[in-house]
Structure formats: structure tokens, C-alpha cells
Amino acid sequence: MSKIQDALMGKKNFVAFVTANDPDLDATVENVVALAKGGADLVEIGIPFSDPVADGPVIQAADVRALKNPDLPIENIFEAVGKVREQTDVPLAFLVYFNIIVQYGYEHFAADCAKYGIDGLIIPDLPTEEQGELRPYTDEENIDLISLVTTNSGERIPMIVEKAQGFVYLVSSLGVTGERTTFANNLKEVVEDVKRNTELPVFIGFGIHSPEQAQEMAAIADGVIVGSACVAICEQYGKEAATHLEAYAKQMVTAIRG
Numbered sequence: 653m654s655k656i657q658d659a660l661m662g663k664k665n666f667v668a669f670v671t672a673n674d675p676d677l678d679a680t681v682e683n684v685v686a687l688a689k690g691g692a693d694l695v696e697i698g699i700p701f702s703d704p705v706a707d708g709p710v711i712q713a714a715d716v717r718a719l720k721n722p723d724l725p726i727e728n729i730f731e732a733v734g735k736v737r738e739q740t741d742v743p744l745a746f747l748v749y750f751n752i753i754v755q756y757g758y759e760h761f762a763a764d765c766a767k768y769g770i771d772g773l774i775i776p777d778l779p780t781e782e783q784g785e786l787r788p789y790t791d792e793e794n795i796d797l798i799s800l801v802t803t804n805s806g807e808r809i810p811m812i813v814e815k816a817q818g819f820v821y822l823v824s825s826l827g828v829t830g831e832r833t834t835f836a837n838n839l840k841e842v843v844e845d846v847k848r849n850t851e852l853p854v855f856i857g858f859g860i861h862s863p864e865q866a867q868e869m870a871a872i873a874d875g876v877i878v879g880s881a882c883v884a885i886c887e888q889y890g891k892e893a894a895t896h897l898e899a900y901a902k903q904m905v906t907a908i909r910g
């Protein structure tokens with residue numbers, strides 16, 4: 653069993669997301685550690701990208717801030733991950749658009765993930781059917797490729813989850829990342845459909861920001877993923893965001909686990 657699956661099985665989980673280098677890499681290290689301290693069960697670190705097609709306004713703005721700041725090379729992001737690893741064992745995943753991996757080189761990227769302590773990859777623009785070229789390298793390094801399922805995946809669900817590793821990321825509603833007030837009304841059915849096909853935990857993400865929503869979603873799945881609300885805290889507090897993120901994580905974890 654992978655480190656991610658092992659760490660997340662059998663409980664309700666809170667997954668948090670921040671964009672790397674927003675506003676700088678020292679802050680990213682502090683923020684990830686703070687989220688873990690607050691109780692996050694896994695932290696997603698977004699590698700900033702100039703054309704983040706799956707992202708809404710809050711994360712797009714974070715990408716713009718991150719790309720304006722120095723320290724941008726991916727090597728420096730890996731080094732920051734190494735610094736996080738000196739302080740916490742929390743499972744870590746990169747949220748990374750595929751082109752970045754292609755440019756870095758599959759083998760080199762997978763090797764550096766393993767070397768610095770990344771446990772999984774979420775690649776929003778890489779459909780399961782297209783994972784074949786990268787997969788031998790990530791499998792070699794025990795890095796999970798985390799698959800996304802949407803409420804429209806329908807007949808593709810068995811194929812997607814058969815290949816899934818770590819956990820299954822269920823997108824709560826169609827569209828881009830960002831806070832929402834309503835979610836797809838067939839979420840519960842889709843969770844059940846996924847669970848008929850895999851033992852991996854299923855987490856719901858996209859649009860969740862309040863403790864009430866987190867509680868509601870955690871009641872039908874194994875956990876929730878929260879990105880834009882964490883990034884909004886980074887935007888508001890800049891280099892002082894860590895304590896606020898820790899407090900937010902605590903609040904969400906309490907809502908989810910009671």
C-alpha cells in the first residue's frame with residue numbers, strides 16, 4: 653500500500669492546498685508545515701503555471717503572484733519541499749500541469765519527487781488514458797498518480813479508478829476551482845459508484861470553504877479537499893499567513909472529524 657493510502661485509510665481527512673512561491677518559498681515552507689500542524693492529513697502544493705486551465709480566479713491570481721516573484725525554478729520548489737520534510741511527515745502531493753513535467757523530463761521529475769519527499773501527483777490536464785508514458789517512472793519511485801473523477805465521468809469510472817493510486821479525487825461540480833455555494837446533486841451516488849470499484853479513499857474537492865460544507869461533504873465521502881479558501885488566506889496575510897492557515901485547518905478538521 654502506498655504511503656498516501658496508508659496514511660488516509662479508515663478516517664475522515666482534510667486535504668489543504670497552497671500555491672508554491674506565494675509570496676515566496678520560505679512562506680510556502682512555513683504554510684505547509686502550519687497546515688500539517690493544524691491537522692491537515694495531506695497537503696497539495698501547486699506548482700505555479702502560466703496557463704492553469706482548471707483553476708478559478710483565486711488560484712489563478714496566486715499563480716500570477718508566484719510567477720512574478722523570484723526563486724521560480726522547479727529545482728527551488730523541490731528544495732522547499734526538502735525543507736518541509738525536515739519538519740513534518742505529512743503526505744505531500746504536487747498539483748502540477750503536465751507540460752511542466754514534460755519539460756523537466758519524466759524520469760528526472762519522478763526521481764526528484766522521491767528524493768525530496770513528494771508522495772503523489774495530481775495532474776489535472778492528464779487524462780487517465782494518457783498516463784502510460786509517465787507511469788513507469790512514477791511507479792518506479794513509488795509516487796502515486798492521483799486520478800480525478802467528475803460527476804459526469806459515468807461509464808469511465810471503473811476504468812479510471814482501476815488505475816487510481818493513493819485516493820480518488822471527486823470533483824464536486826463542473827467548472828473551475830473556487831468557492832461555491834451549491835454542489836452537483838448526484839455526489840452521493842457518484843461516491844457510491846466509485847466505491848463499488850475501488851477500496852481507495854474518496855475525497856471531494858472544488859468549492860468547499862466553510863466548516864459546514866466540509867462536514868456535509870465528509871459525511872458522504874472519506875474527506876474533503878480545500879484549495880481556494882487556503883489560497884485566499886495566503887493572499888490576505890502574505891508572509892504572515894501561517895498562523896491563520898493553522899487555525900483554519902484546525903477549524904476544518906474539527907468540523908470533519910467532530
Ligand SMILES: O=P(O)(O)OC[C@@H](O)[C@@H](O)c1c[nH]c2ccccc12
Pocket residue numbers: 669696698706707711747776828829830831857858859860877878879880881
Ligand atoms: O480551490 P477549491 O475549489 O477549493 O478546489 C481544490 C483545489 O483548489 C485543488 O485541489 C486544486 C488546485 N488547482 C487545481 C486544478 C485542478 C484540480 C484541482 C486543483
